[in-house]
Amino acid sequence: MNTKNTDGYLVHSLAKGVKVLSAFDYGKKELSVQEISKITSIHRTTVHRSVFTLEKEGFIERNETNGKYRLGLKLFELGNMVAANMDIRHRARTYLEKLADNCGIAVHLVIRDGWEAIYIDKVEPTKSMIRYSRIGKRVPLYCTAVGKVLLGGLPEEDIIKALSKIEFMKLTPNTIDNLYELLKQVQNAKEVGYALDLEELELGLNCIAVPIYNHFGNIIAAVSASGSASQFPVENIQELVKNVQETGNGISSSLGWIADR
DSSP: OOHHHHGGGOOHHHHHHHHHHHTOBTTBSSBOHHHHHHHHTOOHHHHHHHHHHHHHTTSEEEOTTTOOEEEOHHHHHHHHHHHHHSSHHHHHHHHHHHHHHHHOSEEEEEEEETTEEEEEEEEOOTTOOOOSOOTTOEEESTTSHHHHHHHTTSOHHHHHHHHTTSOOOOOSTTSOOSHHHHHHHHHHHHHHSOEEEESSSSTTEEEEEEEEEOTTSOEEEEEEEEEETTTSOGGGHHHHHHHHHHHHHHHHHHTTOOTTO
8 A cells, every 4th residue: 555645544643642652661661751752752742642641541650659651551451462362272272172171171261351351262071061151251350260360460559450449249158359358369379370269250160270471471361170169179179270280381381481481
């Protein structure tokens, strides 16, 4: 397509907003309006308008201590979705099938969308009784194993900022119903490398989840194994944890992740 013929479609204010976002990099995590103006060669007044709009939409955040700006959670969410959906289903499928066959329970590939988790793939053995889930289904982050794992990829301040506004609905007697307990379990999941949902989302249903990392070491998805409480009682859960972790590590490695680098 001829560039001359397409210039008329260019939204200049949007282009300047993109330039503002592009000013941030690993060496410049926080920038003042003056610094952004200098880097982008955009007039300070225009930068002021751009950062006001970007902050309002969640693409950047203002550090109240020093008045500088940093990239916001909205970009993290969008980037997570792009990275997770590029080819992760294709790469993960063989690992999911092997886990489902070996363990005889339903296996899911899950990503985060805002403050919900979405099943983007599912494999279940022929005799599986788990019919609650389907590809495309959304579940809360606060009461699921996959949710706790996915939240582990976010800064704690972002979790607090967002989840302090939601209602912790008590879906079962075991459902987490407060932010403090959720943060404890998210931290524990980060330390041990997996998370559990023991009848928190649904009575009679247990779930184990582990993170999937990209080549940067960022959590971009989760893999989970779900079954009835009788299929994997708490006292026998560690063997299944090992199998799910091997699956998660295999998928992560296929995406370029190197453990302990």
